[in-house]
Structures are given as C-alpha cells and as structure tokens.
Amino acid sequence: MKRLLQWQVAFGMGAVLIALPFGIPALVSAAIGAGVCLLANWVFALRVFRKYRAQQPGELVMQIYGAEIIKIVLILGLFSVAFATIEDLNLPALLGTYFAVQVLPALFASRPDPGPTN
Incomplete structure (x- = not known):
C-alpha cells in the first residue's frame, strides 16, 4: 500500500505540473x-492497516468495508466543498486528475521490482 501511495503522489505532482500551462x-x-484522491486513499490505508492482524481475516474485511465507506463520504464531501467555494473550477482537470491519480499508479505499483534475478 505504501508503494501505491508513493506512486499516487508522483502522479499527482506530475498531473499538477501538466496543468500549469493551462x-x-x-x-x-x-x-x-x-489532493482529494491522495487524502482519501491515505485515510483508507490508515483505517485498514493501522490495526491489521492476519489472524483475523473477518475483521479485516469489515475494516476494508468501513474504510471504503469513509473514503467515499470524504471524497464526496471534499468535492462538494470545492464546487461550493471555487468559482472557476475546471471540471475536466479536477476529475481527470482524480481518476488519473486513482487508476494509473495501480498499474505501476503492481509491477514486480526489477531486482537482480538469481
């Protein structure tokens, strides 16, 4: 999960730099x-893995479901605040960056490390 969050930070910074000329x-x-994507995923990871115990898989499933609900509420709340307070919000940039930061890093984080093979 840490690796995925690191990739998301990198993609988020890249997306913001790409938006600069616009x-x-x-x-x-x-x-x-x-920011919304990063914060929501960080909260999710913290809620799920802070008290993680491999011996209790049923409890882990409930933590995941609870964290996902909190994540969705947080995303909807933060987007609502953004829409209510910022006049010139660029919807394609906002949602495009959110989805890019959410989806693309998973493709890179799931790849195996290119370490030495024996």
Whole structure:
C-alpha cells in the first residue's frame, strides 16, 4: 500500500505540473483532484492497516468495508466543498486528475521490482 501511495503522489505532482500551462483554474482544479484522491486513499490505508492482524481475516474485511465507506463520504464531501467555494473550477482537470491519480499508479505499483534475478 505504501508503494501505491508513493506512486499516487508522483502522479499527482506530475498531473499538477501538466496543468500549469493551462492557467490557474486548471492548476488549482488539478491540485484539488490530486489532493482529494491522495487524502482519501491515505485515510483508507490508515483505517485498514493501522490495526491489521492476519489472524483475523473477518475483521479485516469489515475494516476494508468501513474504510471504503469513509473514503467515499470524504471524497464526496471534499468535492462538494470545492464546487461550493471555487468559482472557476475546471471540471475536466479536477476529475481527470482524480481518476488519473486513482487508476494509473495501480498499474505501476503492481509491477514486480526489477531486482537482480538469481
């Protein structure tokens, strides 16, 4: 999970830099999209793995479901605040960055380390 979050931070920073030439509204929107995604996933990871015990798989499933509900509520709440408080919100930049940071790092984090093979 730590590796995935690291990839998400890298993709989030990259997405914000890509939005830079498109003006301040796109830059702010991309930063909000990346920030919401990163915060929600960090909260999810903290809720699930803080008290993780492999001996209790049933409890782990309940922690995952609970953390996912909290994550969804957090995302909806933060996006609602952004829409209510920021006039020039760029919807494609906001949602595009959110989805890019959410989905693309999983493709890279799931790849095996290119370490030495014996």
